[in-house]
Amino acid sequence: MSEKRLGNQFFESGNFLxxxxxxxxxxxxxxxxxxxxxxxxxxxxxxxxxxxxATTVEVTLTEFTISMxxxxxxPGNVVFSIHNAGTAVHNFAAxxxxxxxxxxxxGAHVLLDxxxxxxxxxxxCEIPGHQDSGxxxxxxxxxxxxxxxxxxxxxxxxxxxxxxxxxEVAMKFPAKTAGLxxxxxxxxxxxxxxxxxxxxxxxxxxxxxxxxxxxxxAYNGQIPGPTMxxxxxxxxxxILKNELSESTSLHLHGIRVPNAMDxxxxxxxxxxxxxxxxxxxWTAKEPAVGxxxxxxxxxxxxxxxxxxxxxxxxxKTAAMKAAGSKLPDxxxxxxxxxxxxLNDAGTIGLSLNGKSFPATAPYTMAIGETIVxxxxxxxxxxxxMHLHQPTxxxxxxxxxxxxxPYMSDTIAVAPGERWTVAYTATDPGVWAWHCHxxxxxxxxxxxxxxxxxxxxx
Ligand SMILES: [Cu+2]
Numbered sequence: 001m002s003e004k005r006l007g008n009q010f011f012e013s014g015n016f017l018x019x020x021x022x023x024x025x026x027x028x029x030x031x032x033x034x035x036x037x038x039x040x041x042x043x044x045x046x047x048x049x050x051x052x053x054a055t056t057v058e059v060t061l062t063e064f065t066i067s068m069x070x071x072x073x074x075p076g077n078v079v080f081s082i083h084n085a086g087t088a089v090h091n092f093a094a095x096x097x098x099x100x101x102x103x104x105x106x107g108a109h110v111l112l113d114x115x116x117x118x119x120x121x122x123x124x125c126e127i128p129g130h131q132d133s134g135x136x137x138x139x140x141x142x143x144x145x146x147x148x149x150x151x152x153x154x155x156x157x158x159x160x161x162x163x164x165x166x167x168e169v170a171m172k173f174p175a176k177t178a179g180l181x182x183x184x185x186x187x188x189x190x191x192x193x194x195x196x197x198x199x200x201x202x203x204x205x206x207x208x209x210x211x212x213x214x215x216x217x218a219y220n221g222q223i224p225g226p227t228m229x230x231x232x233x234x235x236x237x238x239i240l241k242n243e244l245s246e247s248t249s250l251h252l253h254g255i256r257v258p259n260a261m262d263x264x265x266x267x268x269x270x271x272x273x274x275x276x277x278x279x280x281x282w283t284a285k286e287p288a289v290g291x292x293x294x295x296x297x298x299x300x301x302x303x304x305x306x307x308x309x310x311x312x313x314x315x316k317t318a319a320m321k322a323a324g325s326k327l328p329d330x331x332x333x334x335x336x337x338x339x340x341x342l343n344d345a346g347t348i349g350l351s352l353n354g355k356s357f358p359a360t361a362p363y364t365m366a367i368g369e370t371i372v373x374x375x376x377x378x379x380x381x382x383x384x385m386h387l388h389q390p391t392x393x394x395x396x397x398x399x400x401x402x403x404x405p406y407m408s409d410t411i412a413v414a415p416g417e418r419w420t421v422a423y424t425a426t427d428p429g430v431w432a433w434h435c436h437x438x439x440x441x442x443x444x445x446x447x448x449x450x451x452x453x454x455x456x457x
Contacts, residue, residue: 054079054113057139059123061104062086064133066123072140078121080112087214089345089380090125090135100126105344105381107449109439117141162444169446173358173453177207180361181354182309182339185226187236194235194281197228201294201306202243206348209356209448214347216354217244217294217304223354224341224378225292225308230284232313238280238292240272247271248296248306250280254399254418255290255310257282263295271296287313289374289399289418299380303346305354307378309339315396319372319422322395322405327424330368334422337372338363342413342435342450344379350440350449357441357451363433364455365425371454372422377413384436386410387454389427396420410436425456 054077060067061084082092084104092112093100101110114121118141125135157165187195199219206216206223219225219240230236242248249272251263261280265271272278290310294301316334320327343351352360365371373392375385386409395405398418411419434441435450442448 056081059083059092060085061090061092061125061135063088064125064130064135066092066125066135066137068123068137068139070145071137072142072145073117074143074145075118075141076116078114078117078139080114080123081109082112083109087347087349088127090127090130092123093126094121094123095126096122103127103380105379106349107439107443108344108350108437157444166446169358169448172210173447174360174362175210175358177210177355177359179204179206179222179354181222181224182227182341183222185220185228187228187230190237192235194237195230196237196239197226198239198241199225200241200243201248203245206305206354207359208348208351208354209359212356215304216347217301217306219306219308222308223305223348224339224343224376225306227309227311227339228292229311232284232287234284234312236280236282236284238310239277240280241277242272242274245274246297247273248294248301249278250292251295252280252282252310253291253293253416255282255284255288255292255312256286265296284312287315287318287399289315289376289396289420291376291378291416291418293378300346302378303343303348303380305346305348307341307343307376309341309374309376311337311339311374315374315420316372318401319395319420320370322401323393323422324405326393326405326407327370327422328368328426329370329424334370334372335365336363336369337374339374339376340385341376342379342383342385344381344383344440344450350435352450352452356449357447360450360452362453362455364457366457367425367428370422370424372420375411375413375417375419375421377415377417380415382412382414383440383450384410384412385433386436387423387433388431389429389456390423390425390431392421392423394419394421423454425454428456430455 055073056079058069059080059082063086084090087106089103091101091103101112121139123137124131187197190196204218205213207213216223240250249263249265261282262268292310293307316337341353391407391409393405394408431454433452440450
């Protein structure tokens with residue numbers, strides 16, 4: 001594991017920094033812009049037929065309110081344009097009309113076409129407890145309302161103002177924040193030869209992006225938790241102390257362990273009570289690109305931070321062997337192995353390794369060098385991860401080497417999945433690397449969330 005913050009030395013030369021960042025912006029705008037055009041074109045051909053005469057109602061979800069603009073519409077076609085501006089996951093449902101969205105992560109935006117509406121529409125968030133906390137509203141339908149009037153809740157910016165705020169955000173990359181997740185944790189060797197790793201679960205202040213400090217649930221003060229490596233044949237002890245105010249347990253996802261070590265309370269163990277310690281002990285029988293994460297109140301504990309990588313075996317060597325001549329690597333060796341943990345919910349929200357752009361970590365490579373990336377999805381939705389260049393060779397799924405590795409520049413990583421991809425640097429420059437759900441990478445005030453870059457020198 002050699003995830004590195006890019007040293008300041010690289011970015012201290014102001015002019016160089018400026019030109020690199022401009023390149024990032026240009027490349028991102030070209031790429032994302034092109035996709036945007038395709039998406040719009042698609043909508044107009046496959047649309048519902050309501051687009052021309054529909055009233056668009058801008059909906060903003062927060063903790064715990066639903067605000068709508070306009071709140072009174074004429075009878076006719078209505079489309080809700082819903083933005084989750086909160087930090088928790090929400091959804092949006094008109095239960096009387098049996099229309100609802102899927103769960104919407106923090107920062108995401110979705111459309112809900114209501115079709116023809118003639119009576120008032122009651123809407124709520126269906127996440128348990130959210131309606132009672134205030135997330136309910138009524139869209140009034142009245143013949144007195146002006147047809148087609150759409151107010152907007154977006155701040156009004158001139159083009160120049162928008163360009164300026166976008167540039168300001170981009171120039172902050174890589175922004176310094178307190179704390180770094182997924183750092184290598186070396187084991188201690190016990191008297192019986194076992195590799196021992198000790199971790200403590202505790203709520204901490206975690207800086208997701210400059211100035212945005214949330215209550216993160218951390219192993220050893222890191223989000224994601226520390227990355228651990230071991231070899232096939234090793235006897236392993238993972239000792240977890242619970243300093244949370246609620247119980248927890250730890251599941252070794254994708255790692256072959258005896259049932260009693262599977263971490264699923266109350267079946268395989270009792271919950272680990274606050275203040276208690278539990279030791280997970282097994283002998284590594286197979287290679288694994290494993291996750292370790294909570295399996296207790298996990299829909300809260302994992303998105304809030306209780307997750308990390310446990311890798312068994314030498315995936316650098318295995319990846320190079322599997323990719324073979326598909327990679328233009330100079331020496332047949334991978335120089336770096338990193339984990340990229342994707343998250344989209346809880347207090348941490350849309351993030352790469354616990355950080356949101358511009359606080360995400362960039363990676364540096366020389367031409368001919370190879371980086372082996374293990375994508376981990378610990379969130380609630382699929383993220384198509386796209387590196388502008390170079391093209392990746394997908395070599396393993398969930399830690400199992402593929403019979404037929406294949407090339408792909410965008411890899412959809414579903415919740416719980418791990419995809420291992422090898423990339424060899426071929427062309428110099430700053431290459432953007434981001435989730436291609438565009439609302440996970442961009443906002444009207446610039447790049448945000450699941451965006452980083454590879455700098456090829
Ligand atoms: Cu995404």
